[in-house]
Amino acid sequence: MGEVRPIVRVGDPVLHRPCEPVTGFDGELAALVADMFASMYAAEGVGLAANQIGVPLRVFVYDCQDADGRPHKGVVVNPALELPGLGERRLDAGDEGCLSVPGQYAPLPRADRATVRGFDAEGEPVVVEGTGLLARCLQHETDHLDGHLYIDRLPAKRRKQVLAAYEESTKADKAPL
Ligand SMILES: [Zn+2]
Secondary structure, eight states: OOOOOOOOOTTTTTGGGGOOOOOOOOOHHHHHHHHHHHHHHHHHEEEEEEEGGGBSEEEEEEEEOOOSOOOOEEEEEEEEEOOOOTTOOOEEEOOOTTSSSOOEEEOOOOEEEEEEEEEEESSOOEEEEEEEHHHHHHHOOOOOOOOOOOOGGOOOOHHHHHHHHHHHHHHHSSSOO
16 A cells, blocks of 8 residues: 655646656555555546656556546556647547646647557556547646646646636635634
């Protein structure tokens, strides 16, 4: 069983720079993955990148449904994202949110299918093909490992609105009742 670790919030440098590739598939990695699953479930997320718990390594976990409502769960180490070519790409304009910008959502068009190639925690190759929410999740988590948040993909004005609303909500958290 993993340990629940605090989720890092927007503004922390670990979220805003690229993560390093994993080089050792050892017990330390297995422990990290266990902590990531525990932290994701505690925060009620459908995906989590390692830098969201402060570890700058290219690892993400996910547990979410595809476009047909089928559940998918797993870990990808050193992921490489593949999207359909521009001519074949269909966009899904759904809302997106992030555990590192809690409480906020904004519409963000993403490719409606995506493939990630990488490795599992034992170093075996894995391929994850996703549609619907899973496709969005694979793109969102790979972005995290590249040092990008979904809000970085929003129009500047919308990004500012989301951040202002988030800042406002953190003040409210601290207000005495
Ligand atoms: Zn996120």
